[in-house]
Amino acid sequence: MRTRTILTATIGLMALLAIAATFRPARVSPAGQPILEKPKIMPTENQAPAAEVPQTEEEWRKKLTPEQYHVVREKGTERAFTGKYWNHKEDGVYRCVGCGEPLFDSAAKFDSGCGWPSFYQPVDDGKEVKEEVDDSLFMRRTEVLCRKCNAHLGHVFDDGPNPTGLRYCINSASIDFEKRGAKSGDSGPADPKKP
Ligand SMILES: [Zn+2]
Numbered sequence: 624m625r626t627r628t629i630l631t632a633t634i635g636l637m638a639l640l641a642i643a644a645t646f647r648p649a650r651v652s653p654a655g656q657p658i659l660e661k662p663k664i665m666p667t668e669n670q671a672p673a674a675e676v677p678q679t680e681e682e683w684r685k686k687l688t689p690e691q692y693h694v695v696r697e698k699g700t701e702r703a704f705t706g707k708y709w710n711h712k713e714d715g716v717y718r719c720v721g722c723g724e725p726l727f728d729s730a731a732k733f734d735s736g737c738g739w740p741s742f743y744q745p746v747d748d749g750k751e752v753k754e755e756v757d758d759s760l761f762m763r764r765t766e767v768l769c770r771k772c773n774a775h776l777g778h779v780f781d782d783g784p785n786p787t788g789l790r791y792c793i794n795s796a797s798i799d800f801e802k803r804g805a806k807s808g809d810s811g812p813a814d815p816k817k818p
Contacts, residue, residue: 675722675723676721676722676771676772677721677772680696683695683696683721686720686721687720687721688796690796691720691796691797693796694775694794694796694797695720695721695774695775695796695797696774696775697775698757698759698766698775699775699794699796700777700794701739701794701795701796702738703737703738703739704738705738706738706739706740706794706795706796707795708740708795708798708800709738709739709740709795711732711740711795711800712729712732713729713800713802714729714730714802714803715728715729715800715801715802715803715805716728716729716746716800716801716803717729717740717793717798717799717800717801718798718799718800718801719751719769719771719772719774719776719797719798719799720774720796720797720798720799721769721771721772721773721774721797722769722771722772722774723799724751724769724770724771724772725746725747725751725801726745726746726751726752726769726776726793726798727740727742727745727746727791727793727798728742728746729803731743731744731745731746733783733784735783735790735792737790737792739777739792739793739794739795740792740793740794740795740798741783741790741791741792741793742790742791742793743783743784743785743786743787743788743789743790743791744787744789744791745767745791750770751769751770751771752767752768752769752770752776753767753768753769753770754766754767754768754779755768757778764778764780765778765779765780766778767779767791767793769797774797775794775797776791776793776794776797776798777791777792777793777794777797778791778792779791779792780792
């Protein structure tokens, strides 16, 4: 009631101040509550990445190989034991092929024997991935996607090893491996004095 009184008063005052037709009243839901406009999110934290994520299917096709596109955009699955990372054991980080976000670390990779790269956890406590129920193929599975660009990555099962008991079964086609220290040009931690 108070809200409505204030709203009415506000509208009355504004109507007096602006008799011109430029005034637009606040949108109101059927329940009578004003609908708050969602604030526009501006990319302040990361300046560049916005351009890195393909926006149209054409851009996706341009960025990915046909097989990567099929897996990432059409939720396909590469055949077991055919991807480039199922038996890959180097030390480094696996990044999303869509947007380049680091998703999995070789430290959490384990030999599951299933023919796909398997990890017992994503990097950063899973902040970079999201999970959705997948009822396709006559079974209920949990799909794993990149949170940033929505790329289909694979599925997560609860038959993994300790410490999580989870098995993130990921398509090689969805990830790109980056050897640890490769970007700085040499191995070892980066010099803290350098930017
Ligand atoms: Zn991504």
